[in-house]
Amino acid sequence: MQQEFYKYQGTGNDFVMIDNRQQTFDKTDTKQVAFLCDRRFGIGADGLILLENHKDYDFKMVYYNSDGNESTMCGNGGRCLVAFARDLGVIEGNTIFEAIDGVHHASIEGDIVKLQMVDVNTIEQHENHVFLDTGSPHHVEHKDNIEDFDINTEGAKIRYGAPYNEEGSNVNFVKKVSNDTFTVRTYERGVEGETLSCGTGVTAVAIAMHATKETANSLINLNVRGGELKVSFEEDNGVYKNVWLVGPAKHVFKGSI
Numbered sequence: 001m002q003q004e005f006y007k008y009q010g011t012g013n014d015f016v017m018i019d020n021r022q023q024t025f026d027k028t029d030t031k032q033v034a035f036l037c038d039r040r041f042g043i044g045a046d047g048l049i050l051l052e053n054h055k056d057y058d059f060k061m062v063y064y065n066s067d068g069n070e071s072t073m074c075g076n077g078g079r080c081l082v083a084f085a086r087d088l089g090v091i092e093g094n095t096i097f098e099a100i101d102g103v104h105h106a107s108i109e110g111d112i113v114k115l116q117m118v119d120v121n122t123i124e125q126h127e128n129h130v131f132l133d134t135g136s137p138h139h140v141e142h143k144d145n146i147e148d149f150d151i152n153t154e155g156a157k158i159r160y161g162a163p164y165n166e167e168g169s170n171v172n173f174v175k176k177v178s179n180d181t182f183t184v185r186t187y188e189r190g191v192e193g194e195t196l197s198c199g200t201g202v203t204a205v206a207i208a209m210h211a212t213k214e215t216a217n218s219l220i221n222l223n224v225r226g227g228e229l230k231v232s233f234e235e236d237n238g239v240y241k242n243v244w245l246v247g248p249a250k251h252v253f254k255g256s257i
């Protein structure tokens, strides 16, 4: 059977999008998801996202990493799904949808999508890194030579090492550019390599930089391999609320396979 698909990208984090409102996609077929995401034998993407109907909200997001496994929240994927829902005529400018980590508010104007992320109330500060969950788990670590190191080797060591082990964590390396701007590179679990951008990752970096007093700003610019994102938040007694991830999300092409 032919599978109709759409391809979207958000700052270079790219996704195969499937309209599954009729429940025609076999969600148990891990190999098929991995095949569709394969850059040589399939369409090619960091992940695959299903848009489904929801009884209370505008739609439901189901996210798979490129290894074929369903995973936790994808911030850039959520932003791209909002653009996909708008392009399909499911929503107009504002929306509320459900993802694996809960209900998300979002808005879209042109190709700029603002996505509300989960509140963060636990931030583990260790000697050399910070660990927090922004819908997905993130290790955040400073890296002075950020432009010039082997992220796939160093990222994999941390992702598979203690305390994360097989379940893993995404790994973000960060360098401060100025008081409100940071450069970030991310190794993503489930892709098992560097992606050009990670939405939950830059959200984690912005909050971690604020929590560790690298910045006092509550609107942070994040430079990633695939472009620029912004994260804003309110902090109250160590709890980060009203967290928003903002940036472009674009349709690339559609096809069938």
Ligand SMILES: N[C@@H](CCC[C@H](N)C(=O)O)C(=O)O
Pocket: 013, 065, 071, 072, 073, 074, 075, 076, 077, 136, 137, 170, 188, 189, 190, 191, 195, 197, 198, 199, 200, 201
């Ligand atoms: N690219 C994503 C994160 C996707 C989930 C991650 N790979 C995991 O399995 O934890 C983003 O933009 O947030």
